[in-house]
Amino acid sequence: MASRPDCLFCKLVAEGEHVRADDGFVAVADINPKAPVHLLVLPERHVDTFRDVAEFPPEEAKRMLDFVAETAREVGLEDYQVVVNVGRGAGQTVFHLHWHILGGGRPFE
Ligand code: 5GP
Ligand code: ZN
Numbered sequence: 001m002a003s004r005p006d007c008l009f010c011k012l013v014a015e016g017e018h019v020r021a022d023d024g025f026v027a028v029a030d031i032n033p034k035a036p037v038h039l040l041v042l043p044e045r046h047v048d049t050f051r052d053v054a055e056f057p058p059e060e061a062k063r064m065l066d067f068v069a070e071t072a073r074e075v076g077l078e079d080y081q082v083v084v085n086v087g088r089g090a091g092q093t094v095f096h097l098h099w100h101i102l103g104g105g106r107p108f109e
Helices: 008-015 050-055 058-074
Strands: 020-022 025-029 037-043 080-083 099-103
Touching (some): 008 025, 020 058, 025 058, 037 058, 058 099
Antiparallel strands (some): 025 037, 080 099
């Protein structure tokens, strides 16, 4: 799917400040961090939710996972959480697929 004009995270992809961008993915700092380091990794193309990952070509799914891991490594995290909220009932509020990277201390209580 291409960029959607009504999607907050499509706008972030196009105009936001990126911690990292490569290979069809971007990482941004979460606007309301829930940990000392809280990044979001997004595919540049619009994908609603993690449910759609089944439709990804295997090579793209692998690149996305590599991008998440490489982003954490580049910002100096060794121990961290990777969280994906899938669907409103699980806390997903923005319907453009994103992976939370949370780390940098003991933020998880
Ligand atoms: P969700 O609840 O959908 O899993 O996560 C959405 C995340 O996006 C939340 O952690 C929220 O703080 C973050 N967020 C919402 N609006 C913006 C924004 O405009 N910019 C950035 N960088 N993060 C945002
Ligand atoms: Zn989008």
